[in-house]
Amino acid sequence: MSNANPLVLRMRPQTARSLSVFVLVAVAFGYSAEAVFPALPEAVAPALATARLLGLLGAIALFLSNWGQQAMSGDDMIDERQQRERDRAFVLTHRWTVMAAIIGFFYVDLSGLLGLPLPRDYRGAADILNVFVLVSLAMPGIILAWQATTDVDDEA
Amino acid sequence: MRSCNIVYKQQFMKNNNDTFAIHNRLALFRAEAGLSRKELADRLGINPQTVGFLERGQYGPSLELGLRLAREFGVSVETLFSLEPFPSLARQLQAQSGE
Numbered sequence: 001m002s003n004a005n006p007l008v009l010r011m012r013p014q015t016a017r018s019l020s021v022f023v024l025v026a027v028a029f030g031y032s033a034e035a036v037f038p039a040l041p042e043a044v045a046p047a048l049a050t051a052r053l054l055g056l057l058g059a060i061a062l063f064l065s066n067w068g069q070q071a072m073s074g075d076d077m078i079d080e081r082q083q084r085e086r087d088r089a090f091v092l093t094h095r096w097t098v099m100a101a102i103i104g105f106f107y108v109d110l111s112g113l114l115g116l117p118l119p120r121d122y123r124g125a126a127d128i129l130n131v132f133v134l135v136s137l138a139m140p141g142i143i144l145a146w147q148a149t150t151d152v153d154d155e156a
Numbered sequence: 157m158r159s160c161n162i163v164y165k166q167q168f169m170k171n172n173n174d175t176f177a178i179h180n181r182l183a184l185f186r187a188e189a190g191l192s193r194k195e196l197a198d199r200l201g202i203n204p205q206t207v208g209f210l211e212r213g214q215y216g217p218s219l220e221l222g223l224r225l226a227r228e229f230g231v232s233v234e235t236l237f238s239l240e241p242f243p244s245l246a247r248q249l250q251a252q253s254g255e
Contacts, residue, residue, distance in 0.1 A: 078203070079201070079202040079203050079206050080202075080206075080217070080218050080221060081202075081203070081205075081206045081209055081215045082203060082206070084215075149214070
């Protein structure tokens with residue numbers, strides 16, 4: 001990924017990793033809490049809205065970062081090592097999203113038997129779907145950031 | 157320069173789960189040519205970090221990149237990469253001075 005592109009937000013691996021943890025927690029909490037726990041007090045609503053907003057902004061920052069851009073780059077924009085890393089990140093993302101979907105199916109099936117919480121309405125189900133889509137979109141860049149090795153000599 | 161006499165190796169998994177290594181002298185040749193990683197990367201049209209990955213043996217290059225690296229330094233691929241460990245530069249110099 002070219003370092004000279006002004007649209008790319010240069011982010012150190014540690015920064016991207018910290019931001020990715022924040023995004024995953026904020027998006028999951030902000031979108032899922034109301035759906036899974038409908039009895040939450042009204043006072044929590046502003047906190048959830050803030051978490052959703054910050055999570056979305058963080059996800060956009062990750063997408064614009066060098067890691068997100070590497071994940072979305074075509075073969076002509078990155079070298080063969082970066083292509084291999086990108087492809088591996090997408091394979092891992094595919095595995096994890098399929099696994100999450102399968103776990104979700106089991107959860108829905110077993111929720112009636114075990115009394116597990118479920119979204120009560122269409123809005124709650126859509127919120128869960130939003131989490132799934134947002135996390136899936138951000139995941140390749142997040143994986144690239146977590147797999148990156150830091151070596152100051154590389155910049156020399 | 158600190159790593160010019162260090163031979164790095166790359167571990168690959170073979171189909172029978174045995175491991176073999178690809179050793180390279182990239183850091184040595186780059187230091188001898190007086191090139192920074194960025195300069196070498198620019199010549200080859202790759203990311204500077206990829207040069208670091210190659211030198212540390214964390215990435216095994218494609219045949220095309222291996223050939224381009226060899227051409228860049230004016231040597232054969234076998235001079236730059238090997239399945240057998242290269243003798244260290246210090247030992248080679250010691251052996252030559254002892255002759």
